Amino acid sequence: MKQTEELVMSEELVMSQEEDNISLTRRINQLKQEKKAVILAHNYQRPEVLDVADIQGDSLELSRAAAKTEARVIVFCGVRFMAETASILCPDKAVLLPEIEAGCPLANYITVDQLLAMRQKYPDATVVCYVNSSAEVKAASDICCTSANAVRVVNSLTEAKQVLMVPDKNLALYVSRHTDKQIIPWEGGCPAHCQLGVEEVLHMKVLYPEAKFIAHPECNPQVLEMADCVTSTSGMLRYVDQCKAKEFIVGTEEGMAYVLHMAFPDKIFYRFPHSMICQDMKRVTLTSIVDALGKKQYVVNVSDEIRKPAMDCLSKMMNIG
Ligand code: CIZ
DSSP states (O other), X not given: OOHHHHHHHHHHHHHHHHHHHHHHHHHHHHHHHHHTEEEEEETTSOHHHHHHOSEXXXXXXXXXXXXXXXXXXXXXXXXXXXXXXXXXXXXXXXXXXXXXXXXXXXXXXXXXXXXXXXHHHSTTOEEEEESSSOHHHHXXXXXXXXXXXHHHHXXXXXXXXXXEEESBHHHHHHHHTTOSSEEEEOSBOOHHHHTOOHXXXXXXXXXXXXXXXXXXTTSOHHHHHTOSEEOOHHHHHHHHHHOOOSEEEEESOTHHHHHHHHHOTTSXXXXXXXOOOOTTGGGOOHHHHHHHHHHTOOBOOOOHHHHHHHHHHHHHHHHHO
């Protein structure tokens, strides 16, 4: 096939994809009204999914939005632990996860039995679980944290000398540099963040010497040492807003570059070429949202037995902020 023919074909494909997205978006908006639903989307979702969301943000912001909403149905465009969190906070609402297989490899690093065994090994330790954990693990922990408030949460534990942090080792190591408490990390990590290496960061810094490097605390410690700012996705939005720089290298899941671009169209955001992609986050599509609303699927429930202690763990965090 000649190059011009190929170009025409790919332009046609893009146009037909755009038309599909317009009609799917229309359908989603209709269904949303009919079902009195709200759509929440995590910052790592696909651009077209972020575009149909009523609220986008990080886990903490979305948890707060879920707790406040008047809607009867919450469509959670994210991964399972996020929908579980919304269900724990809003037991009287139907929480839908559009893709049943959207899980979190980081959350899967620890089971409740492993956590209980660690509690026996360190009976004096306070257990802080990252929000990327199952409802059962939250129920067996003392307090939850997100990447936005992890340091604040740990430092709020005035009585605790020893803190067991699960399941993200890099986040735990990052917190240990900002507290005088003894942190015991769990050996878990986010595959998308852990794959980012020093060499790739150096390469980008050489290509874009004026750019600030912003990195998520789920990245490896050596990578974090190279960052101008280490923060959560909501923290990245605040940092870029306050920073005079015009260019940024984005050290987190690649979806965040789109969120930053939409918020600051005058600034430039570089993704890593071997992108940091969370395949689970990308499972949700406009079609799966239409199906979620139309067929009321997939309902995420948390049993009362788990919900009560998990709620306790989440409320303690939310009271800290
Ligand atoms: O807290 C979250 O939502 C996660 C998983 C990352 C971030 O920093 O937004």
